[in-house]
Amino acid sequence: MVKLAVLPGDGIGPEIIEQALCVLEVIKDKYDFTYTTQTGLLGGAAIDATGEPFPEETKELVLQSDAVLLGAVGGPKWDQLPGEKRPEKGLLGIRKALNLYANLRPVKCWPQLIQQSPLKNEKLAGVDLIVVRELIGGAYFGKRGQEAILGGIKAYDTIEYSTPEIARIAKVAFSLAGKRRKIVTSVDKANVLDTSRLWRKTVEEIAKDYPEINLNHLYVDNCAMQLCLNPAQFDIIVTENMFGDILSDQASVLGGSLGMLPSASIGEGPALYEPAHGSAPDIAGQDKANPLATILSVAMMLRISFNRGEAALAIEKAVSNVLDQGLRTGDIWSPGTQLVGTRAMGEAVRKELRKITNN
Ligand SMILES: NC(=O)C1=CN([C@@H]2O[C@H](COP(=O)(O)OP(=O)(O)OC[C@H]3O[C@@H](n4cnc5c(N)ncnc54)[C@H](O)[C@@H]3O)[C@@H](O)[C@H]2O)C=CC1
Numbered sequence: 297m298v299k300l301a302v303l304p305g306d307g308i309g310p311e312i313i314e315q316a317l318c319v320l321e322v323i324k325d326k327y328d329f330t331y332t333t334q335t336g337l338l339g340g341a342a343i344d345a346t347g348e349p350f351p352e353e354t355k356e357l358v359l360q361s362d363a364v365l366l367g368a369v370g371g372p373k374w375d376q377l378p379g380e381k382r383p384e385k386g387l388l389g390i391r392k393a394l395n396l397y398a399n400l401r402p403v404k405c406w407p408q409l410i411q412q413s414p415l416k417n418e419k420l421a422g423v424d425l426i427v428v429r430e431l432i433g434g435a436y437f438g439k440r441g442q443e444a445i446l447g448g449i450k451a452y453d454t455i456e457y458s459t460p461e462i463a464r465i466a467k468v469a470f471s472l473a474g475k476r477r478k479i480v481t482s483v484d485k486a487n488v489l490d491t492s493r494l495w496r497k498t499v500e501e502i503a504k505d506y507p508e509i510n511l512n513h514l515y516v517d518n519c520a521m522q523l524c525l526n527p528a529q530f531d532i533i534v535t536e537n538m539f540g541d542i543l544s545d546q547a548s549v550l551g552g553s554l555g556m557l558p559s560a561s562i563g564e565g566p567a568l569y570e571p572a573h574g575s576a577p578d579i580a581g582q583d584k585a586n587p588l589a590t591i592l593s594v595a596m597m598l599r600i601s602f603n604r605g606e607a608a609l610a611i612e613k614a615v616s617n618v619l620d621q622g623l624r625t626g627d628i629w630s631p632g633t634q635l636v637g638t639r640a641m642g643e644a645v646r647k648e649l650r651k652i653t654n655n
């Protein structure tokens with residue numbers, strides 16, 4: 297019996313998680329996926345209940361689980377709290393506690409959504425890439441602080457990376473590329489940053505063990521531009537934490553919307569699955585959020601953590617069928633398609649899934 301830890305979090309988190317869990321219910325019998333869920337607190341919801349963004353109880357829950365399904369954390373209600381107490385600290389805390397060093401964000405072009413893309417370009421059709429983002433190092437985890445100086449305040453964040461940290465994420469990227477188009481683009485800012493120079497040197501060292509992979513390097517600013525200009529060139533993009541955070545939101549647009557981008561965060565223990573987006577406070581509680589990124593994250597969970605590739609494919613097919621029918625949440629809506637809410641979108645996916653799985 298698989299133990300799933302479920303952390304709905306804040307904002308749209310509970311709404312999208314509800315839909316994702318209902319999808320899981322539909323596939324469990326057909327694919328012999330028996331599981332229990334236990335819900336925990338993270339982020340703002342945890343701060344409100346316990347004073348801590350990542351309470352000890354949640355830590356125990358996730359450490360004892362087989363996988364974690366997470367909604368999103370954060371929101372304006374907690375924006376005035378000091379850095380150490382903010383909801384995002386809970387997210388960083390869980391990533392560190394589970395040693396989730398590899399964040400996989402697969403962006404593929406949904407042909408049904410090309411029409412509404414801001415990039416109306418036939419090149420979008422070839423987009424199928426994965427951002428492999430280092431998740432527990434760099435600026436988000438480095439030494440930071442504020443000091444009074446003459447005339448004001450000085451704040452600083454530091455970026456550190458070690459060769460073992462770079463090597464392990466590079467290995468993830470190369471081995472994934474080996475199963476795909478065999479291209480790795482390593483993204484850094486090695487013309488300026490020491491950490492990036494070490495990144496590039498280490499990635500090149502690791503590349504020697506993967507002679508079949510075609511490695512190239514891009515500076516992050518150029519990569520951002522190339523993602524708009526010629527996105528189909530990319531297969532695997534491997535990069536550090538903050539660059540990967542930014543580039544993956546940007547790349548999500550190639551797939552139709554941030555609301556379509558799932559993610560898996562992997563270490564040696566239980567993996568964590570969450571949409572790439574945040575808690576979207578602007579649409580929270582209004583039945584407007586796109587639940588598909590979270591539903592697709594469940595598909596990633598079934599494939600990666602539980603070897604249920606067929607179940608994952610069935611979910612992906614159900615999502616595709618629903619898009620074929622023209623159903624759209626606001627973020628992917630375009631004239632001629634039908635606007636639906638979070639719940640209706642989830643229900644439509646389940647209906648398709650029942651057809652696909654004959655139950
Ligand atoms: N993994 C996480 O829990 C993350 C949390 N955050 C937190 O979320 C809060 C809001 O941050 P933002 O910068 O606004 O990023 P966001 O990703 O929450 O929202 C950015 C924009 O995308 C839209 N959007 C996001 N997800 C959507 C969905 N599923 N369906 C339809 N539209 C969607 C939002 O309405 C908003 O206009 C902040 O507190 C931030 O710290 C941000 C990113 C990741």
Ligand SMILES: CC(C)CC(=O)C(=O)O
Binds near residue numbers: 388436572
């Ligand atoms: C707290 C942030 C690092 C979350 C985020 O934006 C992300 O992981 O994409």
Ligand SMILES: [Mg+2]
Binds near residue numbers: 541542545572
């Ligand atoms: Mg982000």
